[in-house]
Amino acid sequence: MEHNLIIANEIIIIALLLVAIIASMTLRHLKMPYTIGLVLIGYAFSEFIVPHIDALKPIGPYFPAVDIILYIFLPPLIFESAIAVNTRLLNRNLFPVLCLAIFGVIISAGIIGYMIAWYFAIPLLFALLFGALISSTDPVAVISIFKEVGVPKRLQILVEGESLLNDACSIIMFQLVLLLISHPLLKNDLSFFETSALFTSQLLTSFVGGVFIGVIGGLILRVILRKTPLHSHIHQTATLVAAYLTYLLGDEMGFSGVIAVVSCGFITARAVSDWIGPDRREELNHFWEYIGFLANSLIFLLVGITISSLQDLSLLIKGGILGVFFLIGAVLLARFVPIVGTFAIFNRFTRHKVPFSYQIVCFWGGLRGAVAIALVLSLPLSLPFRDLIIAFSVLTVLFSIFVQGMTIGPLIQYLELGQSRLLRTFHQVYGDLVTSRAAQSSLLKSDLAGIIDSAILDEYIRTYREKSQYTEQKVREFWQEVHQTPDRMSVIRLFWLEAIHYEQKQYRQLYDDGLIHSPVYAELQYQTTIREDFIQSGNYHPPIRLYAPESRYGLWLYRFIRRIFPNSAMLNSYQNRIDIHLIFASVAVYVASSATIEYLERLSQWVCLDSAEITDIVDFYKKFEQKALSYLTSEHVVGSQNLSYVSGYLAERTAGAGMIHMLGHHIEEGIGDEKTLGHIIDRLIKEKNKAKKKVFQLCGDQIVP
Secondary structure (H helix, E strand, O other): OHHHHHHHHHHHHHHHHHHHHHHHHHHOOOOOOHHHHHHHHHHHHHHHHHHHOHHHOOHHHHOOOHHHHHHHHHHHHHHHHHHHOOHHHHHHOHHHHHHHHHHHHHHHHHHHHHHHHHHHOOOHHHHHHHHHHHOOOOOHHHHHHHHHHOOOHHHHHHHHHHHHHHHHHHHHHHHHHHHHHHOHHHOOOOOHHHHHHHHHHHHHHHHHHHHHHHHHHHHHHHHHHHHOOOOHHHHHHHHHHHHHHHHHHHHHOOOOHHHHHHHHHHHHHHHHHHHOOHHHHHHHHHHHHHHHHHHHHHHHHHHHHHHHHOOOOOOOOOOOHHHHHHHHHHHHHHHHHHHHHHHHHHOOOOOOOOOHHHHHHHHHOOOOOHHHHHHHHOOOOOOOOHHHHHHHHHHHHHHHHHHHHHHHHHHHHHOOOOOOHHHHHHHHHHHHHHHHHHHHHHHHOOOOOOOOOHHHHHHHHHHHHHHHHHHHHHHHHHHHHHHOOHHHHHHHHHHHHHHHHHHHHHHHHHHHOOOOOHHHHHHHHHHHHHHHHHHHOOOOOOOOOOOOOOOHHHHHHHHHHHHHOOOOHHHHHHHHHHHHHHHHHHHHHHHHHHHHHHHHHHHHHHOOOOHHHHHHHHHHHHHHHHHHHHHHOOOOOOOOHHHHHHHHHHHHHHHHHHHHHHHHHHHHHOOOOHHHHHHHHHHHHHHHHHHHHHHHHHOOOOOOO
16 A cells, blocks of 8 residues: 555656646746746646546545655755745845744635634634645745846845745644644643643744754755855755755654744755855756745646636535635734734835835735645545635635735736836847847957858948947837936936946955955845835935945944943954954945946946936945045055055955856866866865954954854
8 A cells, every 4th residue: 555655746747847847847938927827837837737637536545645745845945935035135124024024924814714713604613724735825925026126125125024934833833723723632622821822832842943953954955055165956955954854853743843944944044044155055046946946836837737626615605605705804904904004114224115005915915825725635535624624725815826926926017116218128128239249349350251252241241230220220210219208217217226236246256256244245135135225116316325334223232232341352352353244345445436336337338328318326335435435545544554464465365266266167168177176166266165264353343143
């Protein structure tokens, strides 16, 4: 029997993978979102194909297998999301994300549970079970739309971070309610206080235990990544093992496997950023994107298959179509209340308020998907109301995918959080201009001259020269159209965003080369993200802020303690650390601002734009550059021991970065012995990592990033 079960599960996976391949090849040519297409294909596959093919008939008696859902699909889904999250930006928005992930899920599950129990006349615990599993959100489809239309990174991290963490709370609550339903010791009625205490203790135990296991796994993985910065296969294998191992250990020890995977993923994301070069980091990201693609494809195919496997919807249709409307309305209300409440509280205590447009997108973009389906399919076959809960879940997920998923893009455009028509036109014209000029340049520099027929080569050169001239004329006509439309500022916004993104790339390059440290890089990236929020919101005069070493509350606490202990060695070390960070930040800002100014001037010439159009942007970066230079040449810094140490460190690391880049170029070009050059690069990277600590230790600061 076990052998047959293994074979049946293997056939299921192979068949679903084949369907996913066909779906991917087909749906890319259609305008339908990939996840929605998978649901439809999964339904058609189960309803019309499986019954007529003998090799696929084992799917019937053995599908779905609970262990496949929870122990094979879920860990990589969670880890893939965790490792891709911008942890530095998430830390800056942790309060609203945690509130939505914990209290939002509890409030949502409670609202859904009581409303469903009242309307459909089912026991409260079973209604709460549905509320718990459907409160988890899955942003896969929404994030892909976000990237396509170009929403602000802060909005993306709010949606993605909440989804990642609320999965854990949703699963813990789901397991607790299932325990209250099924455990013999809990058959007697418990008071509200006893139930609340049980839930709180279970939540804290699962959370703390999961964090502990995830941190241990993440630290071990960090050591592995640090010791093998050049070995991509080790990175991929180690992270895959860590995703499954932390989940299994957490689950077996009675803790939250999801929290363990999330914690491990966060530490891994930072370790990847700190210790792996950009090329290896890109390979690891591609690997996990592939793993995520597999897991999500199989999960959404299971959604479609589940629809065809439902036995009876008669209980659900109580009240006809009004019953369906009530179900969807209850779920939407339960989503709306914690979203608005959380951000209303958060905005009272922060300078960087979350706009109402962001809140609307967070509300409507809270799609239900993979985790909800995985949980509902894991319900025991003997559980009362199982089919009804599955029907509730599938209807909610279908509404979420088809209605919310299809309308979130237009909603973003309506709220002016994405690219306008002019921006899309500009990108198209810019692409045409770049390709035609690149073709002409490639032909002019080609080694084919003197080898092939010169008349044919000249004809192609002339063709692409004419095409370039024609495209340049289209660009000039585009700018004339821009000046005649009230939406012209959206194009200026494009240049603002281009400048910010280029500035971010400069910081990333400086960080990869070891020229700035993790806390400095995190703060500079956060400042650019806040500036991006200003621009996306229509404020084209963002504040010029050089560097904020700590939050205003941290600085207030530091100054307060300084008054009490003016000669404290610990505070002196802390001040020393801040001074070093300010020097690093000023150097980075000066370099990035200078490079961004040059980039803007080249870009304006490239796209035939009068440089006067972007004077405000260039002036901003000139002021930014001057502010950084003023700090570096101030009396407080010039001649200081800190500047001497930092200068020596930067000179050493600049030389090291140059050597690494040159050796990497030689490997790519096939010059020299690849193995020997690889060992030299490995040694240089280790020297770079050791050098990160040296400047802080020389200055007496033991707090090393």
